[in-house]
Amino acid sequence: MPAKSLVNRLPPSMATPVNVSPAEDKLPLTGKAFHLAFGQSSLFASSFDKVQKKRESLAMELNGRLLERENINYAKIVDSIMERIYEIMGKGSIDCRKASQQMAFTMLGATIFGDAFLAWSQASIYEEL
Structure with a gap:
């Protein structure tokens, strides 16, 4: 860590405004x-x-x-999430990241594939990916 820090002591009148614009992709x-x-x-x-x-x-x-999929059974999804979280907690501790990943994975899977996703035995293999 430096013992001294440099400070710019220009008067405010000499400071030039910086034009900040959104970045754009530039063609080579x-x-x-x-x-x-x-x-x-x-x-x-x-x-x-x-x-x-x-x-x-x-x-x-x-x-x-x-x-x-307007008629998704959200209670079934929540039950599935809680069941999986309790299963993980039985093996050891669970952190917030793991719990949120589990919730997102289950919600997305049930939304795309319906209730069949909740009963799918190999879903956990894809969760690890």
Whole structure:
């Protein structure tokens, strides 16, 4: 740890404001040249745009699944979660992270696959992944 720290002692009038703008994906120089020469191409598509499209696609898919499963039995899901948590506690202690992972895994699985997920014997194998 340093014994002294440096402090900037500029008067406030000399300090220049910093323009903070959201970060954007920048195309490499070759990508810009390619765009100028040949127009839009997926070869140099922004990775942010690709990820954003995948997120939107996943959200639409999951929202569709949720609408299909309006009659989910939440009491059964909560019972399944508590049963699994008690099982883990019987083997040793359980922390908040493990409990929240168990809840998220069970809720997501039951939402996507329905009540059959709760009775599926191999679900715990996928939970570890």
